[in-house]
Amino acid sequence: MYNQVRYEVIFGIMNCPDCGTLLIEFDPGSGNHHCHNPNCSFQYVELMTGKQHRKTVKNEEMENKPLVSNLDKKPKRILVGLAIESTLISMSRSIFDKVTSRLREDYNANVFDCLDNPQYLKKILDENFDNSIRVVVIKSVKTILGEFAYYESIQEFLDKLSDKS
Numbered sequence: 001m002y003n004q005v006r007y008e009v010i011f012g013i014m015n016c017p018d019c020g021t022l023l024i025e026f027d028p029g030s031g032n033h034h035c036h037n038p039n040c041s042f043q044y045v046e047l048m049t050g051k052q053h054r055k056t057v058k059n060e061e062m063e064n065k066p067l068v069s070n071l072d073k074k075p076k077r078i079l080v081g082l083a084i085e086s087t088l089i090s091m092s093r094s095i096f097d098k099v100t101s102r103l104r105e106d107y108n109a110n111v112f113d114c115l116d117n118p119q120y121l122k123k124i125l126d127e128n129f130d131n132s133i134r135v136v137v138i139k140s141v142k143t144i145l146g147e148f149a150y151y152e153s154i155q156e157f158l159d160k161l162s163d164k165s
């Protein structure tokens with residue numbers, strides 16, 4: 001029973017070094033004593049080694065943010081690309097062919113690169129077509145993307161495409 005006594009003594013005196021909450025051995029016999037205060041970053045101490053574990057909330061946030069925004073960007077690139085593609089095809093096959101071949105030849109790009117590079121499409125429309133074509137393309141792309149314009153990146157794309165300068 002020596003162990004039991006020792007255990008109780010340790011249990012009674014183990015408080016979280018960060019917040020002072022009594023540490024609890026959630027998994028009896030594991031020797032890992034956890035802090036159950038959700039606002040505390042201390043996780044558990046290994047009694048055998050004295051090793052302390054803490055949540056690394058800040059590091060996780062910093063590592064996850066770029067990943068989230070990358071995942072977030074891909075569907076928008078596809079959305080914008082498809083809006084451009086269907087707009088051009090609905091106007092005429094030759095307009096579609098002209099724009100996509102210029103994207104490829106001048107910029108080594110395709111319609112899915114236009115979200116990040118609205119100037120590609122703008123320049124191609126300016127240089128190869130009457131201004132009325134550009135107006136129609138922008139209007140149609142805007143209509144298709146309208147309900148997605150609350151995304152900052154899509155609104156920015158539409159603004160840059162409409163820019164008269």
Ligand SMILES: [Zn+2]
Pocket residue numbers: 016017018019020021035036037040041042
């Ligand atoms: Zn704590």
